[in-house]
Amino acid sequence: MQQIQDGDHQAFAMLVDRHLVALHGFAQRMLSNHADADDIVQETFVRVWQKAHQWQPQAKVSTWLHSITHNLCMDFYRRIKGETVNITSVELIDPHQPATSRQQQDVALQVQIALQQLPETQRSAIILCYYQNLSNREAADVLSISISALESLMARGRRKLKKILQAQSADLLGDL
Amino acid sequence: MNLQNNIHKYKMTLERFSQLVDAYGSEPKRWPLEERATALKLLEKSIEAHRLQQSASNLDHLLDSVPISVPTAMLRQRILAQRYKEPVQDAWQWFIHWLMGTTVREHFLRPAFALMIPLLFGIFLGFNLADYPTDESILFEEEVSLLALYPME
Numbered sequence: 001m002q003q004i005q006d007g008d009h010q011a012f013a014m015l016v017d018r019h020l021v022a023l024h025g026f027a028q029r030m031l032s033n034h035a036d037a038d039d040i041v042q043e044t045f046v047r048v049w050q051k052a053h054q055w056q057p058q059a060k061v062s063t064w065l066h067s068i069t070h071n072l073c074m075d076f077y078r079r080i081k082g083e084t085v086n087i088t089s090v091e092l093i094d095p096h097q098p099a100t101s102r103q104q105q106d107v108a109l110q111v112q113i114a115l116q117q118l119p120e121t122q123r124s125a126i127i128l129c130y131y132q133n134l135s136n137r138e139a140a141d142v143l144s145i146s147i148s149a150l151e152s153l154m155a156r157g158r159r160k161l162k163k164i165l166q167a168q169s170a171d172l173l174g175d176l
Numbered sequence: 177m178n179l180q181n182n183i184h185k186y187k188m189t190l191e192r193f194s195q196l197v198d199a200y201g202s203e204p205k206r207w208p209l210e211e212r213a214t215a216l217k218l219l220e221k222s223i224e225a226h227r228l229q230q231s232a233s234n235l236d237h238l239l240d241s242v243p244i245s246v247p248t249a250m251l252r253q254r255i256l257a258q259r260y261k262e263p264v265q266d267a268w269q270w271f272i273h274w275l276m277g278t279t280v281r282e283h284f285l286r287p288a289f290a291l292m293i294p295l296l297f298g299i300f301l302g303f304n305l306a307d308y309p310t311d312e313s314i315l316f317e318e319e320v321s322l323l324a325l326y327p328m329e
Contacts, residue, residue, distance in 0.1 A: 012256075013256060016252060016255055016256065017252075020247055020251070020252060020255070021246065021247060024245060024246075024247040024251070025244055025245050028245045029242070034245075037245075038247070038248075038251050038254075041247065041251065041255070042251065042254055042255050042258060045255045045258075046255070046258050104241060107238060107241050108241045108242045108243060111238050111239060111241060111242050112242055115242075126239075129200065129206065130201065130206065130239055131239075133206075135208070135209070136200075136208050147208075150199075151195065151199040151200075152199075154198075154199040154200065155195065155198040155199045158198065158199070158201070158232075158235060159198070161235060161239075162235055165235075165238060
């Protein structure tokens, strides 16, 4: 990061290579849309380049990057606030990946739709800890909340997910 | 050593274990590092803890079913190309950017300079108005001269 602060293009390219997959996965899971996720990740790295001087050495780089992506996702939600959420527009994370079976693909789609139905803070908490493998401290830092508040968000989010999935299809999902 | 000390600080109860799996799910690798060892010990000897873990694992399997995404190579190219572009600013953004400066010294000096401009203008205007003739006799002569349509001597 110090090299990027000095305007080192090669160091920036290395940073992109190291964190692109993780941040893209985060944005896609937050938004469930490839094009929007691409835009958010692109904007994240542009901001990193332009505001590298704002990075504090005591902050972990991945946590800082997740914070920027998270804030951009929140801005995105604010922009589309009021628009009707069309759950049929939710895309499967990677439609090109061969699904082992039609049923598995259906389950994956239902889980994604259920995730989109969670409040943004609960969704963020679950995605950061569960999918992004951030520690509880790091995830709490990204969301600017305490660890106990993070745990409360995740517990409520998981309970709501169960309810939504059970309501969607009891046969497919079995007894949660 | 620090980790060992931390582990001893956390006493695992069934209630806390339930909170852990409610929040983090059934996989021990996702539990907080400082509580993991004590939680696993409880799991070994408690049937109820085992039941709670099993219950949480069903949702975990569903969450795991969502495949991981891979960004395209084009996105990487776009990001690397985009960084060379300067952000587009309108006149107002440019002014605010200039006004705030980039160093701590400029943060104070530039707004102070901007505030000085109307102040100096006011002082300038004040001095000029003060030079304007206010003697009533001269003003009266000027008025008569204008009405008589001939220049005043």
